[in-house]
Amino acid sequence: MTVRSLLGLFVLNLFALGVGAGLLWGLRGWRSWWELARLAGFAYMLGIAGLGVALTLVLVAGIPFSLATILLTGFVLAGAGVIVGRRLGRPRPALGVGPRRVGLAGAALAALVVVHLEALFRAARLSGLYAFDAWSFWVPKAKAIYFFGGLDEQFFSELPNATYPPLVPALEASAFHFMGSGDVVTLHVQFWFLLAGFVAAVAGLLATRVPPMLLWTFALLALVSPRVVGRTLEPQADFTLDYLFALAALLVVLWLLEHRPWQLASATVFLSAVMLTKREGQLLAACVVAAALVASWRDWRNAWPRLGLVSAGALALAVPWRIWYVSHDLTGEFPESGVTGLLDTLERARPSLQSVLSSAFSVDLWTVVLPLVIAAIVLAFIAGARVLPVYATLVYALALAGFTWAIWSFTELGVPVEQDEAINPVVRLTASLVVLSAALVPLLLDAAWRGTDPPRRPEAG
Amino acid sequence: MIEHDRGEAVRGDAQADSWSFLDWPHGIARLGVVLCTAIALCFGLIYFVKAVDRLWDTARTNAAQNFDDREFAGGNAVVVANRPLYEARALIPEDETYRVIAGPGVDGATELTAPFIDQYARYFLMPRRPSPDARWIICYGCDRSALGDGFEVFLEDETGIFIGRLAG
Numbered sequence: 001m002t003v004r005s006l007l008g009l010f011v012l013n014l015f016a017l018g019v020g021a022g023l024l025w026g027l028r029g030w031r032s033w034w035e036l037a038r039l040a041g042f043a044y045m046l047g048i049a050g051l052g053v054a055l056t057l058v059l060v061a062g063i064p065f066s067l068a069t070i071l072l073t074g075f076v077l078a079g080a081g082v083i084v085g086r087r088l089g090r091p092r093p094a095l096g097v098g099p100r101r102v103g104l105a106g107a108a109l110a111a112l113v114v115v116h117l118e119a120l121f122r123a124a125r126l127s128g129l130y131a132f133d134a135w136s137f138w139v140p141k142a143k144a145i146y147f148f149g150g151l152d153e154q155f156f157s158e159l160p161n162a163t164y165p166p167l168v169p170a171l172e173a174s175a176f177h178f179m180g181s182g183d184v185v186t187l188h189v190q191f192w193f194l195l196a197g198f199v200a201a202v203a204g205l206l207a208t209r210v211p212p213m214l215l216w217t218f219a220l221l222a223l224v225s226p227r228v229v230g231r232t233l234e235p236q237a238d239f240t241l242d243y244l245f246a247l248a249a250l251l252v253v254l255w256l257l258e259h260r261p262w263q264l265a266s267a268t269v270f271l272s273a274v275m276l277t278k279r280e281g282q283l284l285a286a287c288v289v290a291a292a293l294v295a296s297w298r299d300w301r302n303a304w305p306r307l308g309l310v311s312a313g314a315l316a317l318a319v320p321w322r323i324w325y326v327s328h329d330l331t332g333e334f335p336e337s338g339v340t341g342l343l344d345t346l347e348r349a350r351p352s353l354q355s356v357l358s359s360a361f362s363v364d365l366w367t368v369v370l371p372l373v374i375a376a377i378v379l380a381f382i383a384g385a386r387v388l389p390v391y392a393t394l395v396y397a398l399a400l401a402g403f404t405w406a407i408w409s410f411t412e413l414g415v416p417v418e419q420d421e422a423i424n425p426v427v428r429l430t431a432s433l434v435v436l437s438a439a440l441v442p443l444l445l446d447a448a449w450r451g452t453d454p455p456r457r458p459e460a461g
Numbered sequence: 462m463i464e465h466d467r468g469e470a471v472r473g474d475a476q477a478d479s480w481s482f483l484d485w486p487h488g489i490a491r492l493g494v495v496l497c498t499a500i501a502l503c504f505g506l507i508y509f510v511k512a513v514d515r516l517w518d519t520a521r522t523n524a525a526q527n528f529d530d531r532e533f534a535g536g537n538a539v540v541v542a543n544r545p546l547y548e549a550r551a552l553i554p555e556d557e558t559y560r561v562i563a564g565p566g567v568d569g570a571t572e573l574t575a576p577f578i579d580q581y582a583r584y585f586l587m588p589r590r591p592s593p594d595a596r597w598i599i600c601y602g603c604d605r606s607a608l609g610d611g612f613e614v615f616l617e618d619e620t621g622i623f624i625g626r627l628a629g
Contacts (some may be wrong), residue, residue, distance in 0.1 A: 136577075
């Protein structure tokens with residue numbers, strides 16, 4: 001609750017931006033400093049994902065988790081990016097031309113997003129820790145890492161949901177180190193940084209590809225959804241997972257349309273971060289890859305080996321955590337009914353689907369985001385685009401089917417399925433699709449307007 | 462005259478553009494894009510006002526809270542009184558263990574107190590470790606007589622919460 005804590009968080013996030021910029025230089029590079037400014041949000045989120053994955057591996061390896069470890073890990077990541085960039089002979093960036101004109105309407109909408117973020121910051125600044133899951137296990141895990149310098153055997157086996165991956169606790173523990181204390185109040189501001197970084201990342205990636213009016217309208221709509229407003233600042237993994245998933249899914253679809261290697265390389269980092277953030281991250285990552293495989297079937301000789309490589313890379317980074325918890329006899333990763341026990345509970349299928357759909361299409365939670373997603377997909381199809389709407393349809397449909405499976409196999413939840421989120425995780429699950437919409441709907445509508453798939457100004461690099 | 466014709470031409474183009482929204486498939490798709498954006502904009506603006514209003518209320522409420530309420534936050538529904546856990550932090554050294562024994566004898570206990578006080582204490586008292594055979598005991602309405610004569614009480618709260626240590 002102190003200025004020191006706030007400054008500490010600011011430095012941590014600046015550090016994450018630096019790490020991400022180093023990684024971005026290696027993966028993509030930038031031709032001008034203006035381009036880097038546009039992609040700063042993306043660089044920041046890349047830094048968060050890269051640091052999160054690397055710090056998880058550090059924890060699993062049993063390396064003592066301290067401020068020095070965090071700094072060293074970040075420097076190694078950024079340094080690796082710089083070395084790769086040098087090896088690839090990236091040219092020295094020029095100042096470059098300034099950003100293109102946004103237009104009055106686009107600027108006004110962007111200003112509203114900024115005002116909204118400012119209001120969120122004020123709410124985050126002095127927020128107490130109310131969320132049950134946050135004080136029950138997310139923050140205690142972070143405190144355990146902070147106080148004991150690693151995956152403490154006692155706390156990581158006794159705390160609820162022991163098999164949940166430690167990426168978010170590792171980021172929270174990093175925040176404690178930079179703040180200089182386990183300040184759980186100021187910790188909420190870290191989640192504000194993640195939200196702001198996500199918005200900036202989507203804006204930076206889409207700014208050259210879709211009109212500002214589309215970009216900022218749908219960013220605003222997703223941000224002001226009641227559930228996003230009420231829960232996005234909670235120090236737990238739900239919305240962090242959603243941001244990482246949305247960026248992974250966006251990068252994959254951009255690669256399907258533009259075939260730039262950096263998009264797939266960055267997607268690998270985000271997909272592994274998704275799998276190391278929450279259990280359902282594996283499901284979401286699988287949806288992205290499966291949708292990309294189907295959407296690229298015409299070009300399968302070129303696309304599928306690369307997508308296979310991405311999946312293998314992301315899995316390889318996520319596996320060590322699984323080895324750790326299996327070797328520590330921790331259980332609870334899979335639902336009670338087991339993966340194949342669904343046939344014994346067939347009567348749960350329909351109520352589970354109803355639960356998922358009523359949550360996904362709830363105006364009280366998400367306004368009209370998902371109905372507009374359906375409209376945007378249909379319009380893109382009508383206009384003649386194919387790759388983009390096929391991919392979007394599959395990501396959403398597979399995710400909804402996956403969520404239905406999750407509720408169906410969650411046999412502790414009786415029938416009729418209660419929507420109360422204290423016992424039913426469906427609301428948290430569907431948030432990922434709403435957050436994704438902020439990135440995909442502008443692309444879909446732009447494709448519908450132009451009647452073709454590729455964005456109007458695909459990027460070089 | 463030329464100006465007039467030019468004006469007519471512009472009006473004609475505009476009219477043609479308007480009608481082009483009904484062309485299948487591209488016009489219809491574009492009309493759909495306009496409608497989707499308009500709907501998103503309407504909902505976005507309405508909910509923006511609601512969201513900012515709600516967030517400012519939240520910020521005001523958070524700012525008006527005292528330090529204890531902000532620090533306990535969700536725990537206020539569990540702990541009944543703030544003092545015992547603060548005292549536990551002060552009394553129990555960071556490298557010692559403790560255990561929470563919950564019972565029915567806490568005045569003002571909520572339905573969350575008995576089932577969740579040990580979880581909340583674990584979060585609140587870290588880095589102190591919980592242990593089933595710890596000497597430090599936080600007795601939340603438990604049967605004090607069952608702890609024996611060797612239980613030295615350091616804090617006795619009026620709600621029925623005790624903090625003490627068993628003789629070594």
